[in-house]
Amino acid sequence: MKNTRREKGFSIVEVLIVILVSVIVLALAIPSITRSRVNSNESYARETLKQIGMAAEEYSRNNNGLYPLSIANLTTGNPHYLAEDYTAGARQGYAFSCAWSAADYSCFAIPIKTLSATNAPTGTKKFIITAGLILTEDDSVTSIVGSVGPTNNTTNATANMAPAFDGM
DSSP states (O other): OOOOOOOOSOOHHHHHHHHHHHHHHHHHHHHHHHHHHHHHHHHHHHHHHHHHHHHHHHHHHHTTTOOOSSTHHHHSSSSOSOSSOTTSSOBTTEEEEEEEOSSOEEEEEEESSOTTSSSOOSOSOEEEEETTTEEEEETTOOSSSSOOOSOEEEEETTTTSOOOOOOO
16 A cells, blocks of 8 residues: 555645735736726716706706806705705715806816826816816816816717606
8 A cells, every 4th residue: 555645735836826826816906996996986077067067057947047156056045956065075086166157157077086196096087067068078187286188078968868757
């Protein structure tokens, strides 16, 4: 009979192979997870601006063509056009702000951190919505207070929206 001795546990080579495979999987997964989060944040920013824009347009229809002079006109009073003030702080990686006049409005969504930041980015695009629900994307934003280049892609914010339900 052969006397074979079986050691319990893993050899150092087996452990190193498992560690190497784990590092490779993580190296491939982390950029995908980050990109997925950035896409989610950017979708949230676009949809939030569309909500603000639709509320401003509805306010204008109900007030003889005049736009609100502040976000408070949309969040207080009767009716409430918006349930909350989206400009009151950062939300899902974006800071929102608006400039109002009776004749028009402009609302902005700017990422808190971009690809140039040392931590994981929260967004790579700046979004602007103006009177008439014109949504603009700017791919060249570098930071929340950085420079913004001339690359703009403009679309009507209602183009990708489902038709309104009229109760029939």
